[in-house]
Amino acid sequence: MASSPPNPYSEAGVDTAAGDLAVELMKSAVRRTHGAEVLGGVGGFAGLFDASALLSYEKPLLASSTDGVGTKVAIAQAIDKHDTIGQDLVGMVVDDIVVVGAKPLFMTDYIACGKVFPERIADIVRGIADGCSATGTALVGGETAEHPGLLGINDYDVAGAATGVVEASRVLGAERVRPGDVVLALASSGLHSNGYSLVRHIVAGAGIGYGDNAADFGATWGEVLLEPTRLYTAPLLRLLERFPDAVHSLSHVTGGGIAANLARVLPRGTWTEVDRSTWSPAPVFRVLADLGDLELTATEGTWNLGIGFLAVVAAEQAAAAAEALTADGIRTWQVGVVGDGTRPAGDFEQGAKGVDGGAVRLVSAYAETD
Known part of the structure; x- marks a missing residue:
């Protein structure tokens, strides 16, 4: 044969x-x-999705x-x-x-x-x-x-x-934001998926293997660093349904850090100061910064430092919105207020990734514990 x-x-x-x-x-x-x-089903050359529901829009x-x-x-x-x-x-x-x-x-x-x-x-x-x-x-x-x-x-x-x-x-966006709106922070689950080139550089420089035990965390370094990104879509959609007119803009804190991503969803001419004293970055950020001989503030343009999302919300409903998100499993707290006109002296980040938006800076020192 x-x-x-x-x-x-x-x-x-x-x-x-x-x-x-x-x-x-x-x-x-x-x-x-x-x-x-x-x-x-699965395996076709293209996926088919019935868009009839869009007729109701x-x-x-x-x-x-x-x-x-x-x-x-x-x-x-x-x-x-x-x-x-x-x-x-x-x-x-x-x-x-x-x-x-x-x-x-x-x-x-x-x-x-x-x-x-x-x-x-x-x-x-x-x-x-x-x-x-x-x-x-x-x-x-x-x-x-x-x-x-x-x-x-x-x-x-x-x-x-x-x-x-x-x-x-x-549609949410900077054009809805008004002076006096409150900036809410939604807690991250950890590093999420940004800044890992810095993470890997620090770990390699410290001579740590990903299979090594991370004594501060009760797991291996690889397991700690693979903590998955928190998913915000479902809780935020529920928030928008409950408070349809309160949420004016949202920002996903990814590459570039807190200030740059928030500036993208604020209108030009506005500014805010994000108060570091309102939260304490999780241990993973502190331990990595110490290993790299870095101040936490030096990593603010790279890591989310404990904030995965930001919501700019009408002041009169901000407390209720924060309470709703926290009850939905995402700890949420106020970090700033949107201002306009003359801003305080000092360096602000203004816009990012081609967006000529508002101006943001982080102020105060981080809390030691939440």
């Missing part, structure tokens, strides 16, 4: 059978994100976002733990959509790797699917691409894109 001819694609390093197995392993998790709006605006997880994936690869990176991806992508007040509809993902290990890919996608379920987002498609010779055998990167919808009259 003649043997099968060699598969030239396999000889080039691409294992299509492993890719098929990965899809089988992730199918059930992906399907759990599908409501009646998703047509066609007077003027529906589609909101889109795309992002990745960054170098945090290097830590997942180092300790061979891949079940949380997917939630990080959803946090970076879907939580950007709610900033404009939009409800997420669907998401797609892309994983590039040096070699497909089916269980590993399935772990990543299950994490994405779990994050999508938590945010009310359908995971309608994705792609896993094997890049031998370009990426190392255990290397991978993840990215995603999502689409949401918001009524045109309900």
Whole structure:
């Protein structure tokens, strides 16, 4: 009996059978994100989403976002733990959509790797699917691409894109903000997915391995640093439903830190001072800063330092909004008030990422304990 001819694609390093197995392993998790709006199931060339619900909008605006997880994936690869990176991806992508007040509809993902290990890919996608379920987002498609010779055998990167919808009259943004509005801070779960190049630099400089025990935390360094990004979409959508006119703008604290991201959602000519004394950065920030011989203030343009989101809210409803978010599982507190006219002397960050927005600076010293 003649043997099968060699598969030239396999000889080039691409294992299509492993890719098929990965899809089988992730199918059930992906399907759990599908409501009646998703047509066609898993495996099509394109995902189909029934947009009939948009007919109920007077003027529906589609909101889109795309992002990745960054170098945090290097830590997942180092300790061979891949079940949380997917939630990080959803946090970076879907939580950007709610900033404009939009409800997420669907998401797609892309994983590039040096070699497909089916269980590993399935772990990543299950994490994405779990994050999508938590945010009310359908995971309608994705792609896993094997890049031998370009990426190392255990290397991978993840990215995603999502689409949401918001009524045109309900779009949040700087144009809604008024002097006297209160700035609320929503607590982060830790580092989230930004500033990991600095994290990795500090850890390497201290001679620490990701499998080493982190005595301050009762876990390995890798486990501590893989704490997944908190997801804010569902609680914020509930807040917008409960207080439809109170929330004026939202800011997702990602790359650039607190001041730069808040400045993007304040109108030009306004300013605010964020009071550091209202919270204490979590131990992970303090320990890393000490290891790197850095003041916490030196990391403010890199890490979120305990604030994952900011909400600019009408003053008369700010306390009720903070109470509602805290009851919904996200500790929330006031950090500032929006001012206009002449601002105090000193250095402020004004706008960021091409946005000519308001001016923000952090003042006072951080609290020692919350």
